[in-house]
Amino acid sequence: MTNTGDPASGFAQRVDAAILARAQSGDMQAFATLYSTFGRPCFNLALRILGNRALAEDLVQEVFLKMFSSIRSYRGDAPFGSWLKRMTVNATIDQLRSQRHEPDTDSDALLQQQPMADAAPAAALDAWSLLQRLPARSRAVLVLHEYEGYTHAELAELFGQSESYSKSILARALKRLHDLIAPTPGTAPCHPAN
Amino acid sequence: MSSSELNDEALPRLPLGRLPVVEPAPDLWLRIAAAQQQRLRRIRTRRRFGFAGGAALAAALLIAIGLGSGVDRSVPRDAIDWQARAQALELQLRALASNRPGGTAAALVGATQHELLLVDAALQAAYDNGSERGRIDALWKRRSELLGALLQARTNDVEISRI
Numbered sequence: 001m002t003n004t005g006d007p008a009s010g011f012a013q014r015v016d017a018a019i020l021a022r023a024q025s026g027d028m029q030a031f032a033t034l035y036s037t038f039g040r041p042c043f044n045l046a047l048r049i050l051g052n053r054a055l056a057e058d059l060v061q062e063v064f065l066k067m068f069s070s071i072r073s074y075r076g077d078a079p080f081g082s083w084l085k086r087m088t089v090n091a092t093i094d095q096l097r098s099q100r101h102e103p104d105t106d107s108d109a110l111l112q113q114q115p116m117a118d119a120a121p122a123a124a125l126d127a128w129s130l131l132q133r134l135p136a137r138s139r140a141v142l143v144l145h146e147y148e149g150y151t152h153a154e155l156a157e158l159f160g161q162s163e164s165y166s167k168s169i170l171a172r173a174l175k176r177l178h179d180l181i182a183p184t185p186g187t188a189p190c191h192p193a194n
Numbered sequence: 195m196s197s198s199e200l201n202d203e204a205l206p207r208l209p210l211g212r213l214p215v216v217e218p219a220p221d222l223w224l225r226i227a228a229a230q231q232q233r234l235r236r237i238r239t240r241r242r243f244g245f246a247g248g249a250a251l252a253a254a255l256l257i258a259i260g261l262g263s264g265v266d267r268s269v270p271r272d273a274i275d276w277q278a279r280a281q282a283l284e285l286q287l288r289a290l291a292s293n294r295p296g297g298t299a300a301a302l303v304g305a306t307q308h309e310l311l312l313v314d315a316a317l318q319a320a321y322d323n324g325s326e327r328g329r330i331d332a333l334w335k336r337r338s339e340l341l342g343a344l345l346q347a348r349t350n351d352v353e354i355s356r357i
Binding site: 028031032035036039040043044047048053056057060061064065068127128131147 | 212213214215218219222223226227229230231
């Protein structure tokens with residue numbers, strides 16, 4: 001992963017070793033602390049990819065329950081946030097695989113109902129709205145590559161496909177978004193801000 | 195799509211702004227914690243029933259082994275209280291203490307009494323060692339049979355057959 005330290009995602013936050021040790025011994029208070037640190041980034045990552053609040057919350061629950069049962073196997077080889085982020089991404093992709101239909105989501109209405117923790121609402125609405133206009137798998141590739149810093153090699157591994165597949169999906173997604181916003185003149189091209 | 199189109203450098207640059215950070219439902223942690231507690235309860239229950247089931251199976255096996263060859267399988271184990279029956283027979287024998295058989299019957303009574311002593315010793319050892327209930331019941335049953343044979347010999351003064 002090229003951008004595991006993405007401060008916007010919140011997965012880069014450090015975890016006290018004592019909290020981890022307590023969580024590994026099954027202390028629910030320590031788990032609550034881990035949730036207060038990583039619950040929001042976990043939820044936002046799932047929400048950005050799945051585009052559905054209920055599905056994202058179910059996924060957060062699934063990820064944390066899995067984390068509770070597997071935290072003893074965490075050896076500290078990678079930062080805890082990266083470990084949890086990997087679990088979240090894997091669970092999200094599994095969820096996408098199990099989806100037969102795209103969730104029917106009114107993304108603009110959904111966004112306006114959400115309490116925002118940061119970001120300028122107008123700009124955020126644009127990015128959010130654009131993302132929600134993509135098919136789920138394209139959205140997943142775009143979010144993971146453009147916002148979470150995954151390389152095509154990593155995406156290929158996550159999706160069980162070739163790098164060409166990942167690049168192709170991303171190119172089509174970006175072209176589609178470009179076509180959507182092309183009529184707007186005078187917009188300075190840029191990469192997504194983290 | 196050509197390979198040049200797949201290069202990141204060739205991808206269109208988009209004005210994708212910073213995405214909003216959305217707060218999850220305030221009660222999401224409570225739901226997760228409740229689900230975790232429920233899962234832990236299920237695990238504990240499975241372990242408890244698993245242990246109890248294993249213990250019950252082990253006990254059943256030990257009873258079956260303990261009863262072994264000395265048990266009349268046509269009679270349910272709980273149908274006869276062999277200990278009470280043996281004690282009742284002993285009281286009857288004491289009441290007939292003066293009626294002693296003679297001849298061959300006397301020899302067989304002696305052999306039966308000898309076996310009775312062995313059974314008594316085995317019973318004492320079984321209690322001392324905390325043996326399984328099935329083993330003890332089997333010994334009480336054998337003691338009852340021996341006492342019954344002795345009682346019959348003394349009552350009727352007839353030759354008793356080897357049990």
